Amino acid sequence: MESKKPIISFKNFSFQYFTQKEPTLYDIDLDIYPGEKVLIVGPSGCGKSTLAHCINGLIPYAYRGTISGTLLVDGKSPGESSLFERSKKIGTVLQDSDGQFVGLTVGEDIAFSLENDLVPQSEMKETVKRVADMVNMGGQLRSSPFELSGGQKQRTALAGVMVDDVEVLLFDEPLANLDPLTGKTAIDMIDRIYRQYHKTVIIIEHRMEDVLYRHVDRVLVLSEGRIVSDCPPDELVCSDLLRELGIREPLYVTALKYAGVTLTPDLHPGYLDTLDIGRVREALLHWQAEQPPHVEKEPGDVLLSVRDLSFQYTPRRKNLEDISFDVHRGEMVSIVGANGAGKSTLAKVICGFCKEDAGDILFDGQSIRDWTIKERSFKIGYVMQNPNQMISKSMIFDEVALGLRIRRLPEEEIRERVWNALKICGLYPMRNWPVAALSYGQKKRVTIASMLVMDPQILILDEPTAGQDYRHYTDIMEFLRSLNRRGITILMITHDMHLMLEYTPHAIVITDGKKIGDGGAVEILTDADMAERANLKLTSLYELATKARLPDPQGFVQQFIDHEEGSRNEG
């Protein structure tokens, strides 16, 4: 492969946005050869997206900045070709599969690039059909984006760049908006396209374990604008580099390390499929025998009780059907299920945004059926996924005070309560800052603080960690856990299985508006049938344990979680 000419070649390349004080990329030396499959990982702000923009040409054509060093794509520097020429070589599938869907139907969206290239209509229709079939979207050419799932929109986007017969496919965080099973399907699809049509594939993603479900040639690790590692997965997972940088390594790798296995490339630990299980089994058995038994926490009294709840937006389809469950005081509960299963609807009915058609909700033993949204908001706080959609004031203090000011409390009491909430959220030193100066994670805290001032007993959070890298994820989740220890009951809508395993002992599974599971997160993520029905995946810990033929694979998962929590508390 080394004898071929690289299709993408960075030499001593640095880039600095005009709007930034420091360069975002430093001294990048990187050659990507035709036919390679490369994964790029790195924590938020490491420059992954900027590197992607350099490759697909948005830098320097759409984003301006200072470039030093050279970047050649197919032997040409940016000066020698236009963005349009570049996009004929490199097709980019963006993270936001909804935003990049510019057509009114699947067919139009796939045809978009052909339209701009003045391809005659009859030829265009043929090409669209052929390419749509490659990604299994041929039967849905007339569907509008509102009828499609996230996975289908992504496949449409993929087809939309493949009509150009590009040589390189660049995926920017392809898993960000997908549930685990759909994500797995997406990785499969990318792999099939890679093999069948001999494309060069570059995937930028921080959910490394999910990408490594299929083979990649090498993994680049980016940190603070530099490439700090460039090697095959088998080598990468052996080092402690990922942990040091705050990138999540595959869970089974962490488990092997806990068990004291010294990982070496010849164990092939990059993928669970290739791992030489015979050579690690003893260590795992030994570790499992050593672990203290699992202690169940005593549940508190029932705080929220949902009884036979049904709801439908339109007469045709029931969005929620006879849902019943109990949440105990002081619990952390996750609500999981495929996209569109009814999780968010459930939260909306509990908060009173939608009125149930049948059933009842009891709060502390009392029916809240007749409570208004406002009355419920004193007991139940609701935090949306995207903080930018919640924040309406420019100053942090005003934003957090909003709910209290609406209730016309005396200004002094407001100040005291806002300060208190800001202290809990670690934002007190920034109380007089404008919101715009905050990072995404800090904004998230502001939205949580603005709920906490109302002193709710339950917080419902929609996808609290979506799109966050491991470090920010840990920050947010540890913060929520600390709130939980203060006595606030927490419900989370999520499809992050790590979150579910590590932070919520209790999980409720919803599929097609019905509850199909209600129990320990470990039990649910080790139940193949349940996981499949809820679009989840089995955790790789369980797969490791079954592969090693451990006597109690489910217990092994629980022990891992207990061990993680224990080591985190010590640290």
Place this chain on the structure above:
Amino acid sequence: MKDKLFDYIEKDNFVFNLSGMTKLLCFLILTFTVMFSYDARVIAGVLIFSFWVLHVSEIRFSQIRVMLYYVLVFLAINFVLTFVFSPQYGVEIYGTKHELFTISGRYVMTREQLLYQGTKVLKYLSVIPLGMLFLLTTNPSEFAASLSSIGVSYKASFAVALTLRYFPDMIRDYNDIALSQQARGLDLSKKERLGTRLKNVMNIFVPLIFSSLDRVETVSNAMDLRSFGKHKKRTWYAFKPLKKADGAAFAVSIVIALISLGMTFFVNHGRFWNPFIS
């Protein structure tokens, strides 16, 4: 949930299969005809014709119900106000005066006034179904294609389609933001005073604008990366080539327009048809 602004539900019939450009041209010709003429007979003819087309197009009543109610309310108000502000306009334009009854002072109802106002109602009633027809039976992308084929810049034409594409997304964002604000006690219902309500709505627009700006960046990147703006022209996936039916529809519209013009110049000798001249 109402996710779509107005439902474009594709059907296979004569009206749907016409090209968007034909529909636009026919709509403009017929509107001109109706607006130019004050001959109630011609307008009634167009009215019957437009309701017949509405029938042929298989549009369900539920799709146009809300719009229809607005139109009827508007017509009623318009009818009353016309009389209030110019009770003798009919006399003025027709040049004759046949009094019916007196309400008070200058408010004398005449046959001419009734004819004038009745004709105006007919005009609206015949044009509005045509407008709705055009909106409901034309695929927005196909319409963008038609616009660009008659010389409108394709960037402007595409903006039409793009607006329709992202409008429902904005509605959804608006609803989500409104919910989260309501959860903090913001009252958007009629219980709150109007001033406060307006202020509260502002609290929703600020985040909406910011999230929309993020969206604009993604969309423009996605379009740049797929060669939007590369050439001076572009082709259209949704373009419908003109067929015989388009020619027929166009011819029918022209014939109606010619009949109206013929009536004006050779029968009525003017824009107004006055049946009261004895």
